[in-house]
Amino acid sequence: MAKYTREELLEKIVETLLERGLGAASLRPLAKAAATSDRMLLYYFKDKNELLQAAFGVLAGRLMAQLEAAFPEGATAPPAELLARLGEMTRGADLRPAMRLWIELTAAASRGEEPHGSVGAAILDGFLAWIERRLPAELDGDRPAMAAAILAAVDGAAILDALGREEAATSALRALGHALEADR
Amino acid sequence: MAKYTREELLEKIVETLLERGLGAASLRPLAKAAATSDRMLLYYFKDKNELLQAAFGVLAGRLMAQLEAAFPEGATAPPAELLARLGEMTRGADLRPAMRLWIELTAAASRGEEPHGSVGAAILDGFLAWIERRLPAELDGDRPAMAAAILAAVDGAAILDALGREEAATSALRALGHALEADR
DNA sequence: TTCCACTTGTAGCGGTCGCTACAATATGCC
DNA sequence: GGCATATTGTAGCGACCGCTACAAGTGGAA
Numbered sequence: 001m002a003k004y005t006r007e008e009l010l011e012k013i014v015e016t017l018l019e020r021g022l023g024a025a026s027l028r029p030l031a032k033a034a035a036t037s038d039r040m041l042l043y044y045f046k047d048k049n050e051l052l053q054a055a056f057g058v059l060a061g062r063l064m065a066q067l068e069a070a071f072p073e074g075a076t077a078p079p080a081e082l083l084a085r086l087g088e089m090t091r092g093a094d095l096r097p098a099m100r101l102w103i104e105l106t107a108a109a110s111r112g113e114e115p116h117g118s119v120g121a122a123i124l125d126g127f128l129a130w131i132e133r134r135l136p137a138e139l140d141g142d143r144p145a146m147a148a149a150i151l152a153a154v155d156g157a158a159i160l161d162a163l164g165r166e167e168a169a170t171s172a173l174r175a176l177g178h179a180l181e182a183d184r
Numbered sequence: 185m186a187k188y189t190r191e192e193l194l195e196k197i198v199e200t201l202l203e204r205g206l207g208a209a210s211l212r213p214l215a216k217a218a219a220t221s222d223r224m225l226l227y228y229f230k231d232k233n234e235l236l237q238a239a240f241g242v243l244a245g246r247l248m249a250q251l252e253a254a255f256p257e258g259a260t261a262p263p264a265e266l267l268a269r270l271g272e273m274t275r276g277a278d279l280r281p282a283m284r285l286w287i288e289l290t291a292a293a294s295r296g297e298e299p300h301g302s303v304g305a306a307i308l309d310g311f312l313a314w315i316e317r318r319l320p321a322e323l324d325g326d327r328p329a330m331a332a333a334i335l336a337a338v339d340g341a342a343i344l345d346a347l348g349r350e351e352a353a354t355s356a357l358r359a360l361g362h363a364l365e366a367d368r
Numbered sequence: 369t370t371c372c373a374c375t376t377g378t379a380g381c382g383g384t385c386g387c388t389a390c391a392a393t394a395t396g397c398c
Numbered sequence: 399g400g401c402a403t404a405t406t407g408t409a410g411c412g413a414c415c416g417c418t419a420c421a422a423g424t425g426g427a428a
Contacts, residue, residue: 002405039406042387111207121347144355152343156339156340163290164301168308175329183362186375373425377420390407393407398401
Protein backbone atom coordinates (compact mmCIF):
# COMPACT_ATOMS: atom_id res chain seq x y z
CA MET A 1 0.00 0.00 0.00
CA ALA A 2 1.40 3.31 -1.01
CA LYS A 3 1.13 6.25 1.35
CA TYR A 4 -0.62 8.19 -1.35
CA THR A 5 -2.15 7.04 -4.58
CA ARG A 6 -1.34 8.79 -7.79
CA GLU A 7 -4.80 10.31 -7.72
CA GLU A 8 -4.54 11.70 -4.21
CA LEU A 9 -1.24 13.23 -5.14
CA LEU A 10 -2.81 14.77 -8.22
CA GLU A 11 -5.59 16.38 -6.25
CA LYS A 12 -3.13 18.13 -4.01
CA ILE A 13 -1.02 19.17 -6.95
CA VAL A 14 -4.05 20.74 -8.59
CA GLU A 15 -4.81 22.59 -5.40
CA THR A 16 -1.31 23.95 -5.17
CA LEU A 17 -1.28 24.86 -8.83
CA LEU A 18 -4.47 26.86 -8.41
CA GLU A 19 -3.16 28.57 -5.35
CA ARG A 20 0.36 29.38 -6.39
CA GLY A 21 0.34 29.36 -10.14
CA LEU A 22 2.26 27.73 -12.92
CA GLY A 23 5.32 29.88 -12.35
CA ALA A 24 5.79 28.45 -8.89
CA ALA A 25 5.24 24.91 -10.05
CA SER A 26 8.63 23.35 -9.51
CA LEU A 27 8.95 19.85 -8.23
CA ARG A 28 10.27 20.45 -4.76
CA PRO A 29 7.67 23.06 -3.70
CA LEU A 30 4.85 21.06 -5.30
CA ALA A 31 6.00 17.99 -3.45
CA LYS A 32 6.25 19.82 -0.18
CA ALA A 33 2.72 21.19 -0.54
CA ALA A 34 1.51 17.67 -1.18
CA ALA A 35 3.39 16.39 1.89
CA THR A 36 5.68 14.21 -0.13
CA SER A 37 9.03 14.48 -1.88
CA ASP A 38 10.08 15.41 -5.40
CA ARG A 39 11.41 11.90 -5.58
CA MET A 40 7.89 10.52 -5.21
CA LEU A 41 6.38 12.80 -7.80
CA LEU A 42 8.86 11.41 -10.27
CA TYR A 43 8.05 7.94 -9.13
CA TYR A 44 4.40 8.30 -10.08
CA PHE A 45 4.96 10.56 -13.09
CA LYS A 46 7.76 10.02 -15.51
CA ASP A 47 8.70 13.67 -15.58
CA LYS A 48 7.42 17.09 -14.72
CA ASN A 49 5.53 17.46 -17.98
CA GLU A 50 3.57 14.31 -17.44
CA LEU A 51 2.70 15.53 -13.96
CA LEU A 52 1.44 18.86 -15.26
CA GLN A 53 -0.46 17.25 -18.07
CA ALA A 54 -2.24 14.94 -15.64
CA ALA A 55 -2.96 17.80 -13.27
CA PHE A 56 -4.50 19.89 -16.01
CA GLY A 57 -6.57 16.92 -17.02
CA VAL A 58 -7.99 16.67 -13.53
CA LEU A 59 -8.59 20.38 -13.38
CA ALA A 60 -10.38 20.48 -16.71
CA GLY A 61 -12.61 17.69 -15.51
CA ARG A 62 -13.46 19.61 -12.37
CA LEU A 63 -14.28 22.75 -14.29
CA MET A 64 -16.50 20.92 -16.70
CA ALA A 65 -18.35 19.37 -13.79
CA GLN A 66 -18.89 22.77 -12.21
CA LEU A 67 -20.14 24.21 -15.47
CA GLU A 68 -22.35 21.20 -15.96
CA ALA A 69 -23.85 21.62 -12.50
CA ALA A 70 -24.67 25.25 -13.14
CA PHE A 71 -25.88 24.64 -16.66
CA PRO A 72 -27.01 21.06 -17.28
CA GLU A 73 -26.76 19.39 -20.64
CA GLY A 74 -29.87 20.05 -22.69
CA ALA A 75 -30.49 23.53 -21.37
CA THR A 76 -29.90 26.36 -23.76
CA ALA A 77 -29.87 30.13 -23.47
CA PRO A 78 -29.59 33.09 -25.82
CA PRO A 79 -26.02 34.37 -26.26
CA ALA A 80 -26.37 37.43 -24.06
CA GLU A 81 -27.68 35.42 -21.13
CA LEU A 82 -25.08 32.70 -21.59
CA LEU A 83 -22.34 35.31 -21.58
CA ALA A 84 -23.70 36.98 -18.48
CA ARG A 85 -23.90 33.76 -16.55
CA LEU A 86 -20.51 32.50 -17.67
CA GLY A 87 -18.97 35.83 -16.81
CA GLU A 88 -20.48 35.72 -13.38
CA MET A 89 -19.23 32.20 -12.79
CA THR A 90 -15.69 32.60 -14.09
CA ARG A 91 -15.20 35.84 -12.21
CA GLY A 92 -16.54 34.48 -8.95
CA ALA A 93 -14.25 33.75 -6.04
CA ASP A 94 -14.03 30.03 -6.62
CA LEU A 95 -13.17 30.13 -10.32
CA ARG A 96 -10.80 33.09 -10.18
CA PRO A 97 -7.75 30.97 -9.47
CA ALA A 98 -8.63 28.74 -12.38
CA MET A 99 -8.84 31.72 -14.70
CA ARG A 100 -5.47 32.96 -13.53
CA LEU A 101 -4.04 29.55 -14.22
CA TRP A 102 -5.73 29.57 -17.59
CA ILE A 103 -3.94 32.76 -18.54
CA GLU A 104 -0.65 31.36 -17.35
CA LEU A 105 -1.22 28.24 -19.38
CA THR A 106 -2.03 30.31 -22.44
CA ALA A 107 1.10 32.38 -21.95
CA ALA A 108 3.28 29.29 -21.87
CA ALA A 109 1.44 27.82 -24.83
CA SER A 110 1.96 30.95 -26.88
CA ARG A 111 5.71 30.30 -26.72
CA GLY A 112 5.30 26.81 -28.02
CA GLU A 113 6.03 25.15 -24.70
CA GLU A 114 4.73 21.64 -24.28
CA PRO A 115 2.61 20.14 -22.96
CA HIS A 116 1.00 23.53 -22.40
CA GLY A 117 0.14 24.13 -26.02
CA SER A 118 -1.71 20.92 -26.68
CA VAL A 119 -3.33 20.83 -23.25
CA GLY A 120 -4.50 24.41 -23.61
CA ALA A 121 -5.86 23.89 -27.07
CA ALA A 122 -7.74 20.80 -25.97
CA ILE A 123 -9.33 22.59 -23.03
CA LEU A 124 -10.26 25.51 -25.24
CA ASP A 125 -11.88 23.22 -27.78
CA GLY A 126 -13.80 21.57 -25.00
CA PHE A 127 -15.13 24.88 -23.76
CA LEU A 128 -16.04 26.02 -27.26
CA ALA A 129 -18.01 22.85 -27.83
CA TRP A 130 -19.66 23.14 -24.43
CA ILE A 131 -20.81 26.67 -25.11
CA GLU A 132 -22.01 25.78 -28.57
CA ARG A 133 -24.19 23.04 -27.15
CA ARG A 134 -25.87 25.58 -24.92
CA LEU A 135 -26.78 27.95 -27.71
CA PRO A 136 -30.30 27.70 -29.11
CA ALA A 137 -30.40 25.64 -32.31
CA GLU A 138 -32.33 28.30 -34.17
CA LEU A 139 -29.55 30.84 -33.87
CA ASP A 140 -29.30 32.86 -37.02
CA GLY A 141 -25.53 33.35 -37.21
CA ASP A 142 -23.45 30.21 -37.06
CA ARG A 143 -23.23 28.85 -33.58
CA PRO A 144 -19.47 28.10 -33.56
CA ALA A 145 -18.81 31.78 -34.22
CA MET A 146 -21.14 32.82 -31.43
CA ALA A 147 -19.51 30.34 -29.06
CA ALA A 148 -16.10 31.73 -29.95
CA ALA A 149 -17.38 35.25 -29.37
CA ILE A 150 -18.66 34.38 -25.92
CA LEU A 151 -15.47 32.60 -24.93
CA ALA A 152 -13.35 35.48 -26.19
CA ALA A 153 -15.41 37.92 -24.18
CA VAL A 154 -15.04 35.88 -21.01
CA ASP A 155 -11.30 35.48 -21.55
CA GLY A 156 -10.88 39.15 -22.32
CA ALA A 157 -12.66 40.02 -19.10
CA ALA A 158 -10.33 37.60 -17.30
CA ILE A 159 -7.36 39.57 -18.59
CA LEU A 160 -8.79 42.83 -17.32
CA ASP A 161 -9.47 41.16 -13.99
CA ALA A 162 -5.96 39.73 -13.82
CA LEU A 163 -4.59 43.25 -14.11
CA GLY A 164 -6.80 44.51 -11.34
CA ARG A 165 -9.34 46.33 -13.47
CA GLU A 166 -12.44 44.63 -12.26
CA GLU A 167 -14.75 47.56 -12.95
CA ALA A 168 -13.56 47.60 -16.56
CA ALA A 169 -14.14 43.87 -16.82
CA THR A 170 -17.62 44.22 -15.43
CA SER A 171 -18.63 46.98 -17.79
CA ALA A 172 -17.00 45.27 -20.75
CA LEU A 173 -19.08 42.18 -20.16
CA ARG A 174 -22.18 44.26 -19.71
CA ALA A 175 -21.59 46.20 -22.91
CA LEU A 176 -20.84 43.08 -24.92
CA GLY A 177 -23.88 41.37 -23.49
CA HIS A 178 -26.02 44.32 -24.38
CA ALA A 179 -24.70 44.24 -27.92
CA LEU A 180 -25.35 40.53 -28.27
CA GLU A 181 -28.88 41.11 -27.11
CA ALA A 182 -29.48 43.75 -29.74
CA ASP A 183 -28.06 41.47 -32.40
CA ARG A 184 -30.72 39.18 -33.66
CA MET B 185 32.30 56.68 -24.29
CA ALA B 186 30.43 53.55 -23.56
CA LYS B 187 30.21 50.82 -26.15
CA TYR B 188 26.44 50.94 -25.91
CA THR B 189 24.18 53.48 -24.33
CA ARG B 190 21.46 52.45 -21.97
CA GLU B 191 18.95 53.18 -24.70
CA GLU B 192 20.65 51.08 -27.37
CA LEU B 193 20.79 48.24 -24.91
CA LEU B 194 17.10 48.67 -24.17
CA GLU B 195 16.14 48.49 -27.82
CA LYS B 196 17.88 45.17 -28.22
CA ILE B 197 16.37 43.90 -25.00
CA VAL B 198 12.90 44.75 -26.26
CA GLU B 199 13.63 42.94 -29.49
CA THR B 200 14.74 39.84 -27.64
CA LEU B 201 11.80 40.01 -25.29
CA LEU B 202 9.39 40.13 -28.20
CA GLU B 203 11.12 37.29 -29.90
CA ARG B 204 11.71 34.91 -27.05
CA GLY B 205 9.20 35.89 -24.43
CA LEU B 206 9.20 36.77 -20.77
CA GLY B 207 9.86 33.23 -19.70
CA ALA B 208 13.21 33.22 -21.46
CA ALA B 209 14.16 36.62 -20.11
CA SER B 210 17.06 35.79 -17.86
CA LEU B 211 20.03 38.07 -17.67
CA ARG B 212 22.65 36.01 -19.41
CA PRO B 213 20.61 35.13 -22.50
CA LEU B 214 19.28 38.68 -22.76
CA ALA B 215 22.81 40.02 -22.53
CA LYS B 216 24.07 37.62 -25.13
CA ALA B 217 21.33 38.61 -27.56
CA ALA B 218 22.30 42.23 -27.03
CA ALA B 219 25.96 41.42 -27.63
CA THR B 220 26.98 42.34 -24.12
CA SER B 221 27.29 40.67 -20.73
CA ASP B 222 24.97 40.23 -17.81
CA ARG B 223 27.48 42.30 -15.91
CA MET B 224 26.75 45.29 -18.15
CA LEU B 225 23.01 44.95 -17.89
CA LEU B 226 23.34 45.26 -14.16
CA TYR B 227 25.65 48.19 -14.61
CA TYR B 228 23.02 50.19 -16.45
CA PHE B 229 20.04 48.83 -14.54
CA LYS B 230 20.11 48.30 -10.84
CA ASP B 231 18.49 44.89 -11.10
CA LYS B 232 16.50 42.71 -13.41
CA ASN B 233 13.19 44.28 -12.46
CA GLU B 234 14.35 47.72 -13.35
CA LEU B 235 15.56 46.40 -16.68
CA LEU B 236 12.22 44.81 -17.44
CA GLN B 237 10.31 47.84 -16.33
CA ALA B 238 12.34 50.07 -18.63
CA ALA B 239 11.97 47.63 -21.50
CA PHE B 240 8.22 47.52 -21.12
CA GLY B 241 8.17 51.28 -21.07
CA VAL B 242 9.97 51.41 -24.38
CA LEU B 243 7.69 48.77 -25.82
CA ALA B 244 4.54 50.53 -24.70
CA GLY B 245 5.79 53.68 -26.34
CA ARG B 246 6.41 51.87 -29.58
CA LEU B 247 2.97 50.33 -29.58
CA MET B 248 1.30 53.62 -28.90
CA ALA B 249 3.21 55.15 -31.80
CA GLN B 250 2.10 52.39 -34.11
CA LEU B 251 -1.49 52.75 -33.04
CA GLU B 252 -1.22 56.48 -33.41
CA ALA B 253 0.14 56.13 -36.93
CA ALA B 254 -2.71 53.88 -37.97
CA PHE B 255 -5.32 55.92 -36.17
CA PRO B 256 -4.30 59.54 -35.58
CA GLU B 257 -5.48 61.54 -32.62
CA GLY B 258 -8.73 63.31 -33.43
CA ALA B 259 -10.10 60.59 -35.66
CA THR B 260 -13.02 58.62 -34.32
CA ALA B 261 -14.91 55.55 -35.46
CA PRO B 262 -17.99 53.64 -34.38
CA PRO B 263 -17.26 50.74 -32.01
CA ALA B 264 -17.69 47.99 -34.55
CA GLU B 265 -15.24 49.57 -36.96
CA LEU B 266 -12.76 50.36 -34.22
CA LEU B 267 -12.87 46.77 -33.05
CA ALA B 268 -12.40 45.45 -36.54
CA ARG B 269 -9.38 47.61 -37.22
CA LEU B 270 -7.79 46.98 -33.85
CA GLY B 271 -8.34 43.28 -34.27
CA GLU B 272 -6.71 43.35 -37.65
CA MET B 273 -3.73 45.28 -36.32
CA THR B 274 -3.09 43.31 -33.16
CA ARG B 275 -3.43 40.00 -34.97
CA GLY B 276 -1.13 41.00 -37.78
CA ALA B 277 2.35 39.57 -38.13
CA ASP B 278 4.14 42.54 -36.62
CA LEU B 279 2.03 42.88 -33.49
CA ARG B 280 1.63 39.20 -32.76
CA PRO B 281 4.79 38.98 -30.68
CA ALA B 282 3.66 41.97 -28.66
CA MET B 283 0.33 40.31 -27.94
CA ARG B 284 2.07 37.14 -26.81
CA LEU B 285 4.23 39.21 -24.51
CA TRP B 286 1.13 40.99 -23.28
CA ILE B 287 -0.41 37.70 -22.25
CA GLU B 288 2.78 36.66 -20.51
CA LEU B 289 2.89 39.96 -18.69
CA THR B 290 -0.72 39.54 -17.61
CA ALA B 291 -0.02 36.04 -16.39
CA ALA B 292 2.84 37.24 -14.21
CA ALA B 293 0.79 40.17 -13.00
CA SER B 294 -2.09 37.93 -12.00
CA ARG B 295 0.21 36.30 -9.44
CA GLY B 296 1.12 39.62 -7.93
CA GLU B 297 4.63 39.67 -9.36
CA GLU B 298 6.23 43.04 -9.63
CA PRO B 299 6.92 45.10 -11.59
CA HIS B 300 4.60 43.18 -13.90
CA GLY B 301 1.42 44.11 -12.09
CA SER B 302 1.87 47.84 -12.06
CA VAL B 303 3.43 47.96 -15.51
CA GLY B 304 0.62 45.87 -16.97
CA ALA B 305 -2.08 47.92 -15.31
CA ALA B 306 -0.52 51.14 -16.56
CA ILE B 307 -0.34 49.88 -20.13
CA LEU B 308 -3.91 48.64 -19.93
CA ASP B 309 -5.13 52.00 -18.65
CA GLY B 310 -3.28 53.70 -21.48
CA PHE B 311 -4.97 51.53 -24.06
CA LEU B 312 -8.38 52.00 -22.52
CA ALA B 313 -7.96 55.75 -22.63
CA TRP B 314 -6.65 55.59 -26.17
CA ILE B 315 -9.64 53.61 -27.37
CA GLU B 316 -12.05 55.85 -25.53
CA ARG B 317 -10.64 58.89 -27.28
CA ARG B 318 -11.38 57.28 -30.60
CA LEU B 319 -15.01 56.59 -29.87
CA PRO B 320 -17.51 59.12 -31.17
CA ALA B 321 -18.55 61.60 -28.49
CA GLU B 322 -22.23 61.07 -29.15
CA LEU B 323 -22.10 57.40 -28.20
CA ASP B 324 -25.24 56.46 -26.34
CA GLY B 325 -23.81 54.03 -23.77
CA ASP B 326 -20.92 55.29 -21.72
CA ARG B 327 -17.71 55.39 -23.64
CA PRO B 328 -15.46 53.86 -20.95
CA ALA B 329 -17.61 50.76 -20.96
CA MET B 330 -17.47 50.54 -24.74
CA ALA B 331 -13.70 50.98 -24.67
CA ALA B 332 -13.41 48.19 -22.13
CA ALA B 333 -15.62 46.00 -24.28
CA ILE B 334 -13.45 46.54 -27.33
CA LEU B 335 -10.23 45.89 -25.43
CA ALA B 336 -11.65 42.76 -23.85
CA ALA B 337 -12.70 41.50 -27.27
CA VAL B 338 -9.24 42.09 -28.72
CA ASP B 339 -7.55 40.44 -25.73
CA GLY B 340 -9.93 37.52 -25.85
CA ALA B 341 -9.12 37.01 -29.49
CA ALA B 342 -5.42 37.15 -28.60
CA ILE B 343 -5.93 34.26 -26.20
CA LEU B 344 -7.62 32.18 -28.85
CA ASP B 345 -4.78 33.04 -31.21
CA ALA B 346 -2.15 32.15 -28.63
CA LEU B 347 -3.66 28.68 -28.39
CA GLY B 348 -3.58 28.23 -32.14
CA ARG B 349 -7.26 28.75 -32.79
CA GLU B 350 -7.03 31.53 -35.29
CA GLU B 351 -10.25 30.68 -37.07
CA ALA B 352 -12.12 30.88 -33.79
CA ALA B 353 -10.48 34.23 -33.05
CA THR B 354 -11.45 35.54 -36.45
CA SER B 355 -15.06 34.51 -36.15
CA ALA B 356 -15.28 35.70 -32.57
CA LEU B 357 -14.17 39.16 -33.61
CA ARG B 358 -16.56 39.14 -36.51
CA ALA B 359 -19.51 38.08 -34.37
CA LEU B 360 -18.74 40.63 -31.67
CA GLY B 361 -18.30 43.33 -34.28
CA HIS B 362 -21.60 42.42 -35.82
CA ALA B 363 -23.27 42.63 -32.45
CA LEU B 364 -21.75 46.01 -31.71
CA GLU B 365 -23.00 47.24 -35.02
CA ALA B 366 -26.54 46.15 -34.26
CA ASP B 367 -26.36 47.82 -30.88
CA ARG B 368 -27.19 51.48 -31.20
C1' DT C 369 51.50 63.23 -18.33
C1' DT C 370 49.07 62.28 -14.52
C1' DC C 371 45.04 61.27 -12.50
C1' DC C 372 40.39 59.96 -11.80
C1' DA C 373 35.90 58.54 -13.05
C1' DC C 374 33.54 55.71 -16.18
C1' DT C 375 33.26 51.27 -18.30
C1' DT C 376 34.07 46.35 -18.76
C1' DG C 377 35.91 41.51 -17.86
C1' DT C 378 36.61 37.58 -14.79
C1' DA C 379 35.25 34.83 -11.27
C1' DG C 380 32.40 33.14 -8.14
C1' DC C 381 28.72 33.11 -4.38
C1' DG C 382 24.58 30.79 -2.70
C1' DG C 383 20.52 29.22 -4.44
C1' DT C 384 17.03 26.51 -7.31
C1' DC C 385 16.06 23.70 -11.22
C1' DG C 386 14.84 18.77 -13.26
C1' DC C 387 16.36 14.50 -12.79
C1' DT C 388 18.94 10.15 -11.41
C1' DA C 389 21.75 6.50 -8.92
C1' DC C 390 21.60 3.81 -5.21
C1' DA C 391 20.34 1.95 -1.05
C1' DA C 392 17.09 1.06 2.48
C1' DT C 393 12.59 -0.20 3.95
C1' DA C 394 7.99 -1.97 3.69
C1' DT C 395 4.60 -5.15 1.94
C1' DG C 396 2.19 -8.96 0.06
C1' DC C 397 2.80 -13.83 -1.66
C1' DC C 398 4.47 -18.77 -1.28
C1' DG D 399 10.15 -17.34 7.23
C1' DG D 400 11.99 -16.22 2.76
C1' DC D 401 11.60 -13.68 -1.24
C1' DA D 402 10.45 -10.58 -4.93
C1' DT D 403 8.34 -6.42 -5.69
C1' DA D 404 6.69 -1.91 -4.56
C1' DT D 405 7.68 2.16 -2.24
C1' DT D 406 10.53 5.74 -0.16
C1' DG D 407 14.81 8.24 1.58
C1' DT D 408 19.39 10.26 0.81
C1' DA D 409 22.58 12.33 -1.91
C1' DG D 410 24.15 14.45 -5.56
C1' DC D 411 24.80 15.68 -10.60
C1' DG D 412 25.26 19.46 -13.97
C1' DA D 413 22.92 23.47 -15.42
C1' DC D 414 21.11 27.78 -14.73
C1' DC D 415 19.49 31.74 -11.78
C1' DG D 416 20.24 36.82 -9.96
C1' DC D 417 23.72 39.27 -8.22
C1' DT D 418 28.34 40.92 -6.37
C1' DA D 419 33.44 41.61 -5.42
C1' DC D 420 37.30 42.97 -7.45
C1' DA D 421 40.47 44.36 -10.66
C1' DA D 422 41.72 45.79 -15.13
C1' DG D 423 41.23 48.76 -18.89
C1' DT D 424 39.78 53.15 -21.02
C1' DG D 425 39.33 57.86 -22.11
C1' DG D 426 38.93 62.74 -21.16
C1' DA D 427 40.21 66.74 -18.18
C1' DA D 428 43.99 69.15 -15.80
